Amino acid sequence: MRYDHHTINPKYKHIGAWSWNDELLWSKIEVSLDTDECWPWTGAQSPTGGIMGVRKDGHAQMSQARRLVWMSENNQDVTPYRVTLKCKNQSCCNPNHFELKSNNRSKVWDIFGEEIDN
DSSP states (O other), X not given: OOOOTTSOOTTSEEETTEEEOHHHHHHTBOOOSOTTSOOBBOSOEETTEEEEEEEETTXXXXXXXXXXXXXXXXXXXXXXXXXXXXXXXXXXXXXXXXXXXXXXXXXXXXXXXXXXXX
16 A cells, blocks of 8 residues: 555554654664663764654654654654753663753754753
């Protein structure tokens, strides 16, 4: 069966406007029993961390893996938020290392990628 942007793929997880292959997502994370350790993403990377193909509002796009992990673990749409990392390891996908922050605050990034309030 062919799936297009008007068809919901039954193999995908769906939360809000988002859908993705949850089994594929977790297959690309080195999960540890130690919840204090970082869980590295082994898939495609961008400068801001792991990325994975998703559908949002029926259209294919790329998303940060940590956003998908948050939604997968919490069944919560994170569209109005940024999922940031307490550990500062951009490839980390351990949900215990995540923080949700509002998207509507003005931020500046310094040379090391740390956030500074304006």
